[in-house]
Amino acid sequence: MSSLRWSRRTFVRAFGVATVLSPAILRSEQAWAQINKSGAGGLAPPSNGSFLVPIIRKLELDKKNGLDFDINLYSDPSTLYSDLAASRTSHIFGAIYNCANFYVRGVPLQLLFTISTANHAFVSKNPDIKAAGDLKDKTIAATTSSGFYGMAVLFLKQNGLDPRKNLNIINAPPSSVQTQLLAEKVDAGLLFDPALSSMLSQGYHLVGDMNAGIRAALKMQADANVWYLGCYGHKDWVASDPKRVAATLKMWQDAAAFYNENAAEADKLISEFAKVSVDALVLSRKLSITQFKVAPAIEEKGNLDALFGGFKEVGFLTDVPDAAIYYPWTKKT
CATH class of the missing domain: 3.40.190.10 (Periplasmic binding protein-like II)
Structure with a gap:
């Protein structure tokens, strides 16, 4: 055809x-x-x-x-x-x-x-949220319509988290994720570059290592792309x-x-x-x-x-x- x-x-x-x-x-x-x-x-x-x-x-x-x-x-x-x-x-x-x-x-x-x-990652300004497990029961802004959100879900599940059970996920476009983070309406947000680097330069920090978590979940080599x-x-x-x-x-x-x-x-x-x-x-x-x-x-x-x-x-x-x-x-x- x-x-x-x-x-x-x-x-x-x-x-x-x-x-x-x-x-x-x-x-x-x-x-x-x-x-x-x-x-x-x-x-x-x-x-x-x-x-x-x-x-x-x-x-x-x-x-x-x-x-x-x-x-x-x-x-x-x-x-x-x-x-x-x-x-x-x-x-x-x-x-x-x-x-x-x-x-x-x-x-x-x-x-x-x-x-x-x-180049996706969860970020937060809360010093108590550093590892993926710290996100439990927290409110997170993310663009759930994005295909890569699927990998974020895999990363969360690898760390014992389920968006349907022990996380409060707020669906938002990327620009709104940043806005909600800056307004402190959410505990963490899922971003990708260049928004990710921009937020990291404003005092936010990475929450866990998403790519490492994905590799572990999928049994990929530690240095796999x-x-x-x-x-x-x-x-x-x-x-x-x-x-x-x-x-x-x-x-x-x-x-x-x-x-x-x-x-x-x-x-x-x-x-x-x-x-x-x-x-x-x-x-x-x-x-x-x-x-x-x-x-x-x-x-x-x-x-x-x-x-x-x-x-x-x-x-x-x-x-x-x-x-x-x-x-x-x-x-x-």
Whole structure:
């Protein structure tokens, strides 16, 4: 079946697990034309998913790799994913969980490469709340519609906590989580970068080690990558030009290398583009919160499969994707 003919029912089912459908999702099926020339979509600032975009543009890494990177950046994640389902974008840079969610529901996608590891954590200003167990019976603000909330639930359960029994979870968008923390209306909040680093620079502290807890719960290696963002696209787009796919990987690898090797210059570019303070970016690096590691997804299959299994365990996936979700990276490009 062509990826250009997915019905409303198909992507309503795909979003049913973790996202409430907005009118934009329902309208997108009526606008099948690709939204831009390259077909690329991604998360808009201040999302850390946008951090490598100004580097690509400044260094003209797209042109150096024979591409024209006119990415469309979305401030609303639900529209980013609905446009992919409706083929208004051919490939996106977003949460890997959503690729798996669409795939197991019949949308023909392939996971191409990883971009960054998870940078989510619970924070608090209460000195008595330091470890995960200290959250018992506390009030926590979190964006429960976010796919990665599933991993947060796994982390909580690993520490004997259940959001339905011994926690008071208040669902709120990310900006509201920060507001409630600052107003001291909640005991703790679940955040991700750059909001996470920003709050840590204002006297808040991490509660436990979420990634370590996830690794323990899923029996992963102690140093295993806990992935968050990646690149994936429609199979027909991938198959139509393997050289373009390889060039896209190389472009993002070059951008990640610049981020990792030229911290001061990269942080200045990101700060100006995403309107995030340099101090927060420096703190994120110091604490190893946001980490860009661009590699073929199939090379991380073991870690990704473990994460998919975790998402299924907490009810965020109906099934674990089979091996065909991974682009093989074995054909000549």
